[in-house]
Amino acid sequence: ETGVTQSPTHLIKTRGQQVTLRCSSQSGHNTVSWYQQALGQGPQFIFQYYREEENGRGNFPPRFSGLQFPNYSSELNVNALELDDSALYLCASSPGGLAVSTDTQYFGPGTRLTVL
């Protein structure tokens, strides 16, 4: 059983650009969540997808968007990058169904995004 993987490991972009981060969920997990973790802070919930539909969202603007694919992969897209978007972006998958709040999240190692 493979764990959650993310790519790329590191990424440098300039303000105003767009970025796509990728995640491969653990096999059999129908739910994927994305988080933003600033240095020294806890992860901030961006959104969650279940069976390719968004079913939960944190306090992030619409320029943060996502996609989930049937093959357990997903993407986080961020448009019009701002300096404050610099952070570690974590993907987490969980096995449960729609909005199962008891589920454990299985985290990937993250993508470190730097916006200059």
Next chain:
Amino acid sequence: GNSVTQMEGPVTLSEEAFLTINCTYTATGYPSLFWYVQYPGEGLQLLLKATKADDKGSNKGFEATYRKETTSFHLEKGSVQVSDSAVYFCALSVTSGTYKYIFGTGTRLKVLA
């Protein structure tokens, strides 16, 4: 709204000391509560969880009890080891309308030999 507040670190203890990391929460509905740990150079992983009031989660000698009356989920361990040095995050998940997962800011623990 939903929020998690945990004690600020860093916490420095000697080996075999007793550990408590405080965590309190506010939530709409009936949250599940979690402790996650991040060891140096590793990703976040679940340490323990409790999904309803009065449940006790336990793992690797760590325990936490879901206290609805005090809205708390404090992490405890009777005798810490150097290998417990890590950052500990308290978190809740709740489904009220839509799904949300809220983390605390993390508490760094350093255990000295």
